[in-house]
Amino acid sequence: MTLCLYECLRAFGLQHHYARFTSVGVCRTAHISVLTMEDYPLLGIHTMEDRTRLFQLVQFVKTLDLEAAVNNIIASTFARPSHVRRRLDFSNETSDHHQRLSHPVVQVNMSHARYEESIRRKGSATSVQHQYKPKPKPPTVTSNTFNHKPLGHKDRKRTTRKQNFYTKMGADGCMCKPAPVYEAKRTAGYNYGLPMSTAPAQSRQAEEQRIKVCVRKRPLTCAESRRGEADVVTTTGGECVIVHEVKEAVDLSQYILQHKFYFDQVFGEESSNKEVYQQTAYPLVQHIGKVTCFAYGQTGAGKTHTMLGSPAIPGLYALAVQDIFAHLSATHSYQLVFVSFFEIYCGQLYDLLDHRKRLFAREDGQRVVHISGLRDVRVDSVSSLLEVISRGTAERTQGMSGVNPLSSRSHALLQIQLRDSNQQIAGRMWFVDLAGSERASDTKEPDRQSRMEGAEINQSLLALKECIRSLDQEQSHTPFRQSKLTQVLKDSFVGDSMTCMIANISPGHTATEHTLNTLRYADRVKELKRQGGLRGRRRNRGKTAASPKQNLFSSTTGSTVSSRGKSPPKKPKLARQSDSFGPTTPTTRSPVRSAFLCSTPKNTKCGEEANARRRGEIRLEDISPVRGWLRIGDKRHRSNGADELEGGRTGNDSFKSIERHLVSQQSPRAVLVLGQPKDKRAWKVQKEGEAHETDSFFTESKSDSCFREEEHEQHAMKGRIEKGGENGDATSKGEGIMQRELPKANERDKERERHLRWYHKQLQQFMPSSASLSSQLSSPSIYPSPSSSTQHSVSHLSISSHANQGLEQVLDGYTTRSEDRVNGNRGRVFSPSAEIPLQTETSSISNNISEEDFNETLMHIFCTHSNFRWCIFKAHWEQLKEMEALCCKEGKLLCQQPDMAFGEYVHQLEEIMEKKARCVHSMRAQLQPYLKPITSNHQQGADNHRSTS
Numbered sequence: 001m002t003l004c005l006y007e008c009l010r011a012f013g014l015q016h017h018y019a020r021f022t023s024v025g026v027c028r029t030a031h032i033s034v035l036t037m038e039d040y041p042l043l044g045i046h047t048m049e050d051r052t053r054l055f056q057l058v059q060f061v062k063t064l065d066l067e068a069a070v071n072n073i074i075a076s077t078f079a080r081p082s083h084v085r086r087r088l089d090f091s092n093e094t095s096d097h098h099q100r101l102s103h104p105v106v107q108v109n110m111s112h113a114r115y116e117e118s119i120r121r122k123g124s125a126t127s128v129q130h131q132y133k134p135k136p137k138p139p140t141v142t143s144n145t146f147n148h149k150p151l152g153h154k155d156r157k158r159t160t161r162k163q164n165f166y167t168k169m170g171a172d173g174c175m176c177k178p179a180p181v182y183e184a185k186r187t188a189g190y191n192y193g194l195p196m197s198t199a200p201a202q203s204r205q206a207e208e209q210r211i212k213v214c215v216r217k218r219p220l221t222c223a224e225s226r227r228g229e230a231d232v233v234t235t236t237g238g239e240c241v242i243v244h245e246v247k248e249a250v251d252l253s254q255y256i257l258q259h260k261f262y263f264d265q266v267f268g269e270e271s272s273n274k275e276v277y278q279q280t281a282y283p284l285v286q287h288i289g290k291v292t293c294f295a296y297g298q299t300g301a302g303k304t305h306t307m308l309g310s311p312a313i314p315g316l317y318a319l320a321v322q323d324i325f326a327h328l329s330a331t332h333s334y335q336l337v338f339v340s341f342f343e344i345y346c347g348q349l350y351d352l353l354d355h356r357k358r359l360f361a362r363e364d365g366q367r368v369v370h371i372s373g374l375r376d377v378r379v380d381s382v383s384s385l386l387e388v389i390s391r392g393t394a395e396r397t398q399g400m401s402g403v404n405p406l407s408s409r410s411h412a413l414l415q416i417q418l419r420d421s422n423q424q425i426a427g428r429m430w431f432v433d434l435a436g437s438e439r440a441s442d443t444k445e446p447d448r449q450s451r452m453e454g455a456e457i458n459q460s461l462l463a464l465k466e467c468i469r470s471l472d473q474e475q476s477h478t479p480f481r482q483s484k485l486t487q488v489l490k491d492s493f494v495g496d497s498m499t500c501m502i503a504n505i506s507p508g509h510t511a512t513e514h515t516l517n518t519l520r521y522a523d524r525v526k527e528l529k530r531q532g533g534l535r536g537r538r539r540n541r542g543k544t545a546a547s548p549k550q551n552l553f554s555s556t557t558g559s560t561v562s563s564r565g566k567s568p569p570k571k572p573k574l575a576r577q578s579d580s581f582g583p584t585t586p587t588t589r590s591p592v593r594s595a596f597l598c599s600t601p602k603n604t605k606c607g608e609e610a611n612a613r614r615r616g617e618i619r620l621e622d623i624s625p626v627r628g629w630l631r632i633g634d635k636r637h638r639s640n641g642a643d644e645l646e647g648g649r650t651g652n653d654s655f656k657s658i659e660r661h662l663v664s665q666q667s668p669r670a671v672l673v674l675g676q677p678k679d680k681r682a683w684k685v686q687k688e689g690e691a692h693e694t695d696s697f698f699t700e701s702k703s704d705s706c707f708r709e710e711e712h713e714q715h716a717m718k719g720r721i722e723k724g725g726e727n728g729d730a731t732s733k734g735e736g737i738m739q740r741e742l743p744k745a746n747e748r749d750k751e752r753e754r755h756l757r758w759y760h761k762q763l764q765q766f767m768p769s770s771a772s773l774s775s776q777l778s779s780p781s782i783y784p785s786p787s788s789s790t791q792h793s794v795s796h797l798s799i800s801s802h803a804n805q806g807l808e809q810v811l812d813g814y815t816t817r818s819e820d821r822v823n824g825n826r827g828r829v830f831s832p833s834a835e836i837p838l839q840t841e842t843s844s845i846s847n848n849i850s851e852e853d854f855n856e857t858l859m860h861i862f863c864t865h866s867n868f869r870w871c872i873f874k875a876h877w878e879q880l881k882e883m884e885a886l887c888c889k890e891g892k893l894l895c896q897q898p899d900m901a902f903g904e905y906v907h908q909l910e911e912i913m914e915k916k917a918r919c920v921h922s923m924r925a926q927l928q929p930y931l932k933p934i935t936s937n938h939q940q941g942a943d944n945h946r947s948t949s
């Protein structure tokens, strides 16, 4: 049993946490499946890498067929709220040794353990060899596409360890043998997109979807083959793409992690442009109205090859126009074909058919974007189109990226218009060849220009992603204006439009990271599509009626489509589920309940079934604190160290409470966890909650209906207790105990709150100036609001400086308060106003900055500074948020310690704050170099702006 857990941890590189796991009660593999992210710190998992690993492990264990064990865990875990689970108690879990032994993964683990044992017996020399042998776990599904070509002596010298590993894989017969069925199904890697079983259903719907997402893998180039690159991408079945990523465990052993993605169509290296055209652009040509086809991907991944092709291999442009002409002649239509071709380079538009004349994108009164001054050229045959395009392509900005020697450094947009004899536009089609995404580190000798280009390209791609995300989340503001690209492409995302995205990927192992990024990006777009597309969503925002898209689905699948707010949980992201911040990674979305990494179509029956399944897992996974009697019960449990109350409450009660809590979290009116209420109503609700709950130190997610229900539940519970006391049965016995505990617990809570308030007042006396600071920080005016009308009226520069000030102030506030903590001035941590509840104040540090505002601010800084290390900043920011969450949690737990002396309590509280202060301090130190130059360059920037305008 223990061995099994150890082996699991070891397979994911977490074996050094084994002791910690067992010390908190996680002694078996099955226990892992109930761990939530909240438990990670308890288990000593702090670094992002470890968190990612544990997250993967949890997902992996969840996919195992351990339902019997899990049900027992539900029974034992649900009887206790999770927020105080200092020690995870799985004692009630029944042993299903046989079941686990018969499980394939366990078998693998056991055999692995035996293998390890034999290795140990053989002696140290063998052990060293084994160290570099790929681990049996996670499963290593091999690919026939790995490069088996033997390397020359010179090349071999250059090969890295990873490369050796790939070569070894190719050479090693046992590694290449077909993987067992269970390995193929239960991969330890990611599984994006659809599960196999639902893929056909998905493909049936694909025809009717407005956004089609396809992937195209190009073959290895000669240069890559010469370098001995391994092909790490497998395309199977036309809808699935698998990326085999080499990972290294902490013991330096290497293994392959599989990432599976499902898309509408996946094209392998053998696919020709014509095949790609048939599946991607051809349906758009048939529909021609407002259609867009864009190619996205890493630099050198084959976007231009797909779009433009070569004289010998025509690309999508030529094939589409060919079909358009064929269609026009077949229908004897008198429509004329006009093309325009321009590029977006460093945020500026240039006409490629008019000697790179500068163009401007402007919105009219109906918010339709027009490109003023754009030259249209009429074409009457494919050859004339090709001539026009080749002329334009010659004008396109090219450069040498780190990966591609002939890289296009701009987004090229080809517009094909059909006009009738009155010059009225009858149809419009966009082909967008996006500039390749590239990391700064990919560029060998980055000069200022290439850095600027890279930053601009990345920023516009990020903006594109932000737009997609914001539409996905039905946010009120879609930041189309964040980049010229999104502004120009706005039409492609709203209204009655059809879009096809082709994600181009390189197969080489050195590009694995890029490939995964591209696929994740595409997966995100696909996810958006699955949630009902874009059409009509904005129109129907806030209404309960299903969108036209949803109707479309319900008519085809026969399933009832839920309206807004009832969409199933989204796919969790690795490490942090924080999608709202930072464009490169997934960011803070509402807590994700889904246990699976594969995202299922939300509107299909399959999806619904999956969701129904997931709902069960929600209970398991997300055992968030529930106020009221449940918590009291928990205290009872802790103080006695026995499970008396578990017997006293039925499983149904627990389920109901958890469900109610989850419903309250999903409620649109719910206050965000640790967040300030968004509106007055929510604030009122929160206040009610505070009045109702005396033991809370921090705000929690709560809706007013939930409060009412809970209050009602408390009364009902009291009634049940009294009744049970009379009956004297086993169930009521526990409740009777609780009844006796109830007033005592309340008293203790009140006393604790009194202490806190007293402490708070004491601290205020030390810190007279905190009032101004706090009010300054909480003033919303220092941040540019994306939705505010004033933002649009001020110039970019003024926003930038404004935003910069905002950031400075935010950091100042953060640091000042935190530094003071370190320096011994304890007053600044808390609110100056005795009226403001402590829990609000403690979380106010993060509340003062809305993620959106912060994101906006940073976007401007990012634009201003091409060398701004977004990733560094983001990592710090994430760390800070994480630290804050941790501190809040610790503070909360501290507040609930029943027998702690007050002095000890204060001491520990200070320690928590200091921990946070250190984190903030380091963040500030890292950001300082970027903030200072911005301030000093402000004047210069203003001058530049004046001269430009």
Ligand SMILES: Nc1ncnc2c1ncn2[C@@H]1O[C@H](COP(=O)(O)OP(=O)(O)OP(=O)(O)O)[C@@H](O)[C@H]1O
Pocket: 217, 218, 219, 221, 269, 297, 298, 299, 300, 301, 302, 303, 304, 305, 306, 401, 404, 406, 407, 408, 409, 434, 435, 436, 437, 504
């Ligand atoms: N499907 C394919 N089959 C054969 N060769 C390909 C394929 N796709 C791309 N290539 C080759 O790969 C190289 C890079 O392709 P391409 O220039 O289209 O990349 P890109 O994504 O447009 O790069 P960038 O974004 O830097 O412009 C070219 O030499 C091209 O011929």
